[in-house]
Amino acid sequence: MAAVRSPDKPVEALREDRLAMLQDIARELEDDVCFPVSFDATVRIGSVLRDPAARPQQVAACVVQDPLVVLKLLREANLPQNNPQNVCLYRVDEAIARLGMSATRRLITACTVEQLAQMKHLSQFEELAGYLWQHSLRTAAIARVIAARLTRVDPEQAFLAGLIHDLGVFYLLDRVWLYPELQERPQSVKYLVIQWHESVNAILLDSLGVPEALVEGVREHDLPRPPLENPRTLSDVIYLANLFAGGLEEFRLQDMPHAAPPELALPKFQALEAEFTVACAEILATA
Numbered sequence: 001m002a003a004v005r006s007p008d009k010p011v012e013a014l015r016e017d018r019l020a021m022l023q024d025i026a027r028e029l030e031d032d033v034c035f036p037v038s039f040d041a042t043v044r045i046g047s048v049l050r051d052p053a054a055r056p057q058q059v060a061a062c063v064v065q066d067p068l069v070v071l072k073l074l075r076e077a078n079l080p081q082n083n084p085q086n087v088c089l090y091r092v093d094e095a096i097a098r099l100g101m102s103a104t105r106r107l108i109t110a111c112t113v114e115q116l117a118q119m120k121h122l123s124q125f126e127e128l129a130g131y132l133w134q135h136s137l138r139t140a141a142i143a144r145v146i147a148a149r150l151t152r153v154d155p156e157q158a159f160l161a162g163l164i165h166d167l168g169v170f171y172l173l174d175r176v177w178l179y180p181e182l183q184e185r186p187q188s189v190k191y192l193v194i195q196w197h198e199s200v201n202a203i204l205l206d207s208l209g210v211p212e213a214l215v216e217g218v219r220e221h222d223l224p225r226p227p228l229e230n231p232r233t234l235s236d237v238i239y240l241a242n243l244f245a246g247g248l249e250e251f252r253l254q255d256m257p258h259a260a261p262p263e264l265a266l267p268k269f270q271a272l273e274a275e276f277t278v279a280c281a282e283i284l285a286t287a
């Protein structure tokens with residue numbers, strides 16, 4: 001990490017930086033973006049792809065650990081030329097089946113090679129990125145259980161929404177090197193990235209072709225809301241899944257009230273905790 005050279009900035013100046021950064025991001029997102037999410041996941045995906053005998057299920061099982069690769073694969077599978085029946089897919093294994101292994105390999109390889117080339121940016125924030133990567137996998141696994149057991153929300157949409165709900169964090173971590181004043185202050189980076197990721201997330205997901213219902217489902221997942229006893233919508237599911245996957249830490253870093261939300265103590269949710277644990281263990285087993 002670079003030594004601190006510039007004086008600390010007041011909050012107002014940081015807000016101006018935020019605005020400038022958001023304007024840069026909006027411009028940049030007009031092109032196809034790529035950024036690393038997890039070194040371990042990228043390396044694992046690369047090694048599975050190098051095996052010419054790898055089966056689609058094996059590819060799907062490792063790809064699902066990288067939310068950006070998942071979104072690029074789904075976007076390609078849902079393009080009109082690949083989707084003449086106009087059936088929107090939300091699952092990686094179905095996207096691979098639709099695209100075929102050759103096209104899947106080409107697309108994933110192009111993305112992971114670019115991610116590896118940019119990995120040095122993420123490695124400066126290894127601890128935060130690693131924590132949020134595992135948190136994203138946990139949120140996805142828990143969201144699928146909550147959706148299936150307590151709502152009529154499609155569990156696969158809930159899983160995908162959980163996986164991508166904090167993707168903006170990784171995008172921001174990849175861009176910090178462009179802002180030397182931030183790069184000099186890892187603690188500020190942690191604080192600002194958590195503060196800003198919600199606003200970045202919506203623009204980012206939209207640019208990656210994520211259906212509006214999912215973008216809405218993850219919007220404001222970090223904002224405390226009135227106690228939620230009966231989840232109905234995708235947004236309710238993601239709010240709860242984020243909490244049960246350790247989202248309180250995000251509240252704390254955003255200077256929001258972070259007394260334990262009442263949902264964490266509700267028996268109807270606590271009764272599912274054993275299932276949450278199993279679902280998280282499954283997705284984290286190879287992570």
Ligand SMILES: [Fe+2]
Nearest residue numbers: 165166222250
């Ligand atoms: Fe978040």
Ligand SMILES: [Fe+2]
Nearest residue numbers: 166242247250
């Ligand atoms: Fe989160």
